[in-house]
Amino acid sequence: MEPWAAVLGLLVVLAGGIIGVYAASLLLAPRGTLDVGPFLSGARPREHALSRFHVRWYAVTLLFLAFDMEMVFMYPWAVVVAEVGAGALVEMFAFLGLLMVGVVYAWREGALRWA
Incomplete structure (x- = not known):
């Protein structure tokens, strides 16, 4: 079981990091409705996509x-x-x-x- 302790520890650290990032996004994300455009940033494009x-x-x-x-x-x-x-x-x-x-x-x- 000793060799698997490092793998288990790595999985715990990764799970903690994923949970931490998700919690930070829930806490820091703006509330309410956003004017979401076609891009993830929410900003309207300045030019056509086929320019x-x-x-x-x-x-x-x-x-x-x-x-x-x-x-x-x-x-x-x-x-x-x-x-x-x-x-x-x-x-x-x-x-x-x-x-x-x-x-x-x-x-x-x-x-x-x-x-």
Whole structure:
């Protein structure tokens, strides 16, 4: 029963935290009716939900995805690079070079400028 004491203690702490947050929301929440809009904040939206965004936001999103994919590929590479050898090192530098070409292109096109 000794190993399960830590699990039981963690469950008690979690249950206490959940009950505490729920009690705080009941005590601190405003009373009465609220003018609840379509969002959880209750504020009315300033523009339509299908409004257009500037193309810069799409470029930033694509850059984020490129860097995110870089991390997804670099982690398994870092795990096996010692076993594979110099070939893996050359391939990773080729991959990073290709990504750097994309970053330099985005930089030259002004996708990283916020002015």
